Amino acid sequence: MNAVNYQKELDKVLAGLEGAGVPVSGDEREGRRLFLHSCCAPCSSYVLEYLCSAFYITVFYYNPNISSAAEYRKRAEEQKRLILAYNGEMAAGEREGNPIDFVEGAYEPDRFYEAARGYESCPEGGERCFRCYDLRLRETAGRAREAGADFFCTTLTISPLKNAGKLNEIGRMLSAEYGVAWLPSDFKKRNGYQRSVELSARYGLYRQNYCGCGYSLRDAEK
Numbered sequence: 001m002n003a004v005n006y007q008k009e010l011d012k013v014l015a016g017l018e019g020a021g022v023p024v025s026g027d028e029r030e031g032r033r034l035f036l037h038s039c040c041a042p043c044s045s046y047v048l049e050y051l052c053s054a055f056y057i058t059v060f061y062y063n064p065n066i067s068s069a070a071e072y073r074k075r076a077e078e079q080k081r082l083i084l085a086y087n088g089e090m091a092a093g094e095r096e097g098n099p100i101d102f103v104e105g106a107y108e109p110d111r112f113y114e115a116a117r118g119y120e121s122c123p124e125g126g127e128r129c130f131r132c133y134d135l136r137l138r139e140t141a142g143r144a145r146e147a148g149a150d151f152f153c154t155t156l157t158i159s160p161l162k163n164a165g166k167l168n169e170i171g172r173m174l175s176a177e178y179g180v181a182w183l184p185s186d187f188k189k190r191n192g193y194q195r196s197v198e199l200s201a202r203y204g205l206y207r208q209n210y211c212g213c214g215y216s217l218r219d220a221e222k
């Protein structure tokens with residue numbers, strides 16, 4: 001069986017939005033509110049550039065997997081700095097798109113350790129990561145529902161080290177559970193990852209050399 005091309009799935013949603021016409025309620029955000037889970041500023045740089053004209057995006061920074069409070073804070077501050085820069089450029093007419101909101105979740109590493117228990121020695125890309133995806137996307141789906149978002153999504157599919165098929169499978173399952181549409185993606189397609197590297201250099205973003213959890217730090221240091 002051929003693997004699903006999630007970039008093409010996203011193309012279909014974007015084409016549908018273009019043809020959606022004037023919203024009945026008069027609220028221009030109607031049908032376009034996207035709750036976007038972000039793992040870090042570098043990965044979000046391309047995704048925000050790509051989607052901020054089509055959607056009204058709320059970036060949701062929820063990453064209880066990160067190895068220490070200091071590292072968590074550093075990544076969160078870089079995320080906020082990037083959003084401020086993009087919003088500033090939009091206000092100045094230097095960038096097209098809709099203003100981007102930011103919501104920070106709780107840093108609750110105990111939830112991550114609970115999810116990862118028994119899978120500590122898994123290599124990156126294995127079952128521990130699938131549990132980590134589920135933890136972060138589940139929180140995103142719940143918060144998206146509370147916020148009245150039309151879609152939820154994650155920046156994680158931009159990484160060549162992440163399993164886009166699994167992320168989309170989990171997203172679809174949670175969509176059925178929480179009643180918010182999942183926005184399919186495979187952001188690494190169309191040179192998304194390469195573009196995120198360029199944008200990270202342009203904005204001087206901190207680019208960590210490990211995924212996030214202490215186990216990935218351990219493996220990176222080996």
Ligand code: SF4
Pocket residue numbers: 065066124125128129130132133211212213214215216
């Ligand atoms: S390697 Fe990354 S995705 Fe996998 S469990 Fe660690 S933080 Fe989560």
